[in-house]
Amino acid sequence: MMEQSKEPLLEVRDLRVDFRVPGGYATAIRGVDLTVGRGEVVGLVGESGSGKSISMMALLRLLPAAARVSGIARFDGVDLLSLSPRELSHIRGGRIGMIFQDPLTAFNPVLTIGAQIVEALQLHDRNLSGKAAWTRAVELLAEVAIPEPGRRVHQYPHEFSGGMRQRAMIAMAISNRPQLLIADEPTTALDVTVQAQILELLQRLREELNIGMIMITHDLGVVAGIADRVMVMYSGRVIERGQVDDVFYASRHPYTRGLLAALPKLDGAREALVGIAGTPPSLINRPAGCAFRPRCSHAEAVCATAEPPLLRAGQLESACYVSDRLSGMTP
């Protein structure tokens, strides 16, 4: 029993995703490794197109047929990538819940919120009566602090506000008490004040239910508040990972440092917003060597030779040839 609990909840090895495109394959994910412990929150950070969402969708095999996925994704002892569709359907929404970015489009517009939560419940418990499921749906809405859940449960998605919809989405995702929750940009589409409420809610659920979480976001502020560990992705690879404080205060990768520098400061100093110059490389035509090299101010000749491997650097792991030079500098 002790042995088993030491095993990570989710262990992903060498995840690769290629998309069939006219004239070949575009490689979106290039060998991602990831572990999530029971009750642990891992932040997955990167800008749009870095492959954060695609890698998580690939785990649950939610990508379109044009995607080719390889690697191993061991969840609680079984490989998600080799399950039959029926076996997978028991895990989806059952032991792994998923929250999506835009709760307006993520709910079916012609079904009530209640009907959609009830469906999630009954898909994983065939013996649950309709009446019991509806009672449970109301309880779940109450659990995520939706006011008047008894009335709200009969409303349609368009009758909910953005924040309420995201709460309902969370209620649906946790309806079967999952061990792992994958949250894909759960706060991006929301107002700042509502964002804080949603993060608080996720934090509370994590403590009460001991759910492991993967939090996909491009907002480092979100990660800082909730994650135990952080993985930074760039162009389909993990380029840095470590404990949240180490990444924030001792990053060894110029890209992570660039992201941190781009955070607006709230201490009153009226500085111009800092960005990272350039755009992420295309998936089809990556530069030779380090993918970040064309945008990197620390680039040297060695950076153009080969992709830098993810190596231990201080408290973290970084994929950068010049990480040693960055160790002394404060980000």
Add this chain to the structure above:
Amino acid sequence: MLRYIFRRLIAVPLLLLGVATVAFFLSQTTRGDPLSAVVPERQMNNPEIVAAAKERWGLDKTLAERYVIYVSNLARGDLGTSFTTRRPVSADLAERLPATFELVLAAMTFATVVGVGLGVLSARYQNGPIDHFSRIFALLGSSLPVFWSGLILLYLLTVQLGWFPGPGRLSAHTPPPPPITGLYTLDSLLTGNIPVFLESLHRLMLPAIVLGWSVVGVITRLVRSSLLEVLGQDYIRTARAKGALEGRVMIHHALRNALIPTLTIIGFAFAYLITGAVLTEAVFSWPGIGSYAVSAARALDYPAIIGVTLLGSLAFLLANLATDIAYGLVNPKVKLQ
């Protein structure tokens, strides 16, 4: 909801008045002489008979007078007297409408079941054998003229294989069931006359398939394309992510959304076929509105032509209303007020 329906129904007579006005004046612009429909050619030279006929049918009055008379009769539900049958047009229509209605109802049932079914399968197995088959099936139905496909099927299935009885609603030896709704299948069922029910149903099938096939295409293609669009939506991904299998995702989540645009086409096709079943009715000797319209048009029987026009317009208005109501039921974002 009821108030909405009531308000929509109030507008119907006004719209029909507009249609009647246009149809009335349009019919006066044709070159043919309506007298030729009522006076035999030999007697056209006889001024007395011509004058009597003119008086009898009101053709001696001015256009404006005739219009006023027509509209005031219309207000009392009198569509005038047919030149050819010498019976009230409304009686003619009432007699023939149930036959057409029964045919169109059966045809639309066939078209909807087959069209939606093939549409779902084509979207599920996109570019597979089923998709290609349904594309060809739909294309044939839409492009083969009904008089051709009807005759071919009649020859193959009735004459050669004997699977279906000959044309007509019932054979000459079978007395029709007592008229309750005018639909033979329903009336015979209501009176418990199973043999007549089976015969009328059997005779209804082939013309309904031929007529329905002509609109299967639009339904299939629309269901397919809207399903493919819906299947790319975020909420489909959500449904999969919560553990629904593909079949359930398709029927429970995708189809309901995809049917919203399809409803419009189904309603439109229904109304169109009420007056558009002409050729099918001709091939299968079906005593409906379509065949009535053709003989009226050939005889320059204005009252009958305008009567059919009004009936067709009424069918469109009611089908539109039914479509809007169905929209409100299927799509919670539509509020009927």
